[in-house]
Amino acid sequence: MKGISFFWTTVNLFCKTLLLSVALLLIYLLLDSVLFAKEGKPVLLSEDDKATEKFGLDGKINLLFLLGVVLIVLASGLCPLGVLVEIYGVPVEGQNLLRDILLLCIAGLSWRYTDYNCRKLNGFSWDPIKEVAKLFLGIFISMIPAIAILKAGADGALSGLIQLVSTDGQPNNAMYFWLTGLLSSFLDNAPTYVVFFNTAGGDPAHLMYDIPATLAAISAGAVFMGANTYIGNAPNFMVRAIAENQGVRMPSFFGYMAWSFGILIPLFFLLTWIFF
Structure with a gap:
């Protein structure tokens, strides 16, 4: 891009994603073990009740x-x-x-x-796809002015935020990570990435080879923090829509954020401390 x-x-x-993935898998294993224990052990079927269908893949x-x-x-x-x-x-x-x-x-x-x-x-069912399509059509239309304000940079209404990403002319990688991420949590990650990519200079060669940590901070923020809300990434809401369509109770918008913030934000602070 x-x-x-x-x-x-x-x-x-790679290392940032590996650290985050291992930590999240361990947390998932712990939560799943606790919740599974609360449900009680499944009752084993007798030989007569077991399904006769062979294991396969359709x-x-x-x-x-x-x-x-x-x-x-x-x-x-x-x-x-x-x-x-x-x-x-x-x-x-x-x-x-x-x-x-x-x-x-x-x-x-x-x-x-x-x-x-x-x-x-x-x-x-097509219903989850329709629901997500309608929601994200509204999101993409609504975020046009927000992205335009961000693109205006120091001359826009959010100039105070834009100025936080540099200190004495040097990029502040931690602020790039958090500002890109927080905006990506509620806007689409690609345009948010592009805005801060341009704020950092917009020269791909300079960003890749002279200040790679800054580009990594922007990339990580845009991608990792999309998991903070249902609308940060379309698959988040798609999973919710499919689950509810199948009769599985899911958290509300803010209920999801309570889980995601409680688990992810401490991990993002850890990433900031180690890498940014």
Whole structure:
């Protein structure tokens, strides 16, 4: 994105992601063990009551389609085609348009070649997708003025926030991490990343090789803190919508934040102390 080498993020965020992932998996294991113990041990079925269906995997063709998704997204990052057209002043790059068309084709192939009975048994419904689409359409429209204010930088209404990311002309990596992250918690992570990328100078070579810690702070904040709220990333809300559609009770918007802040914010302070 913005000229950053595709695998630069993989290399420079590896240790940070590993630390966060291990910590979260250990916390999950602890919580799951405690909650499972409260539910009581499951009753073992007798041989007569056990299911006779053999262990297997339905819809195996979708593994191929998932591989296709990964390769298409990877290719869109490695093979820029330049700006193809502008729509109301918004440039649409060729690789992005081609990527989206191919992803829609893969979704169509998955629908066509996945057995209907498989979807029926899984309780598949379009309702969660519709709910998320409506919500994020509203979010993307609502965040246009917020992003415009941020892009105005020191001349905008949030100039005080923008000025916090530098001290005596030097980038303050901790503030880059937290400000990018907090805004990414309620706005989309990509435009938030771009705003602070430009605030840090906007030169990919300079950011990658001269001040890599600053770019890592922006990248980490934009990605990691998207988990703080249901709307920080579309998959957060999609999981909630699917679960509720299946009759599973889920936390409210602020109930989710109570869990996420209680678990994630201390870990983010740890990341700040170690890396930023």
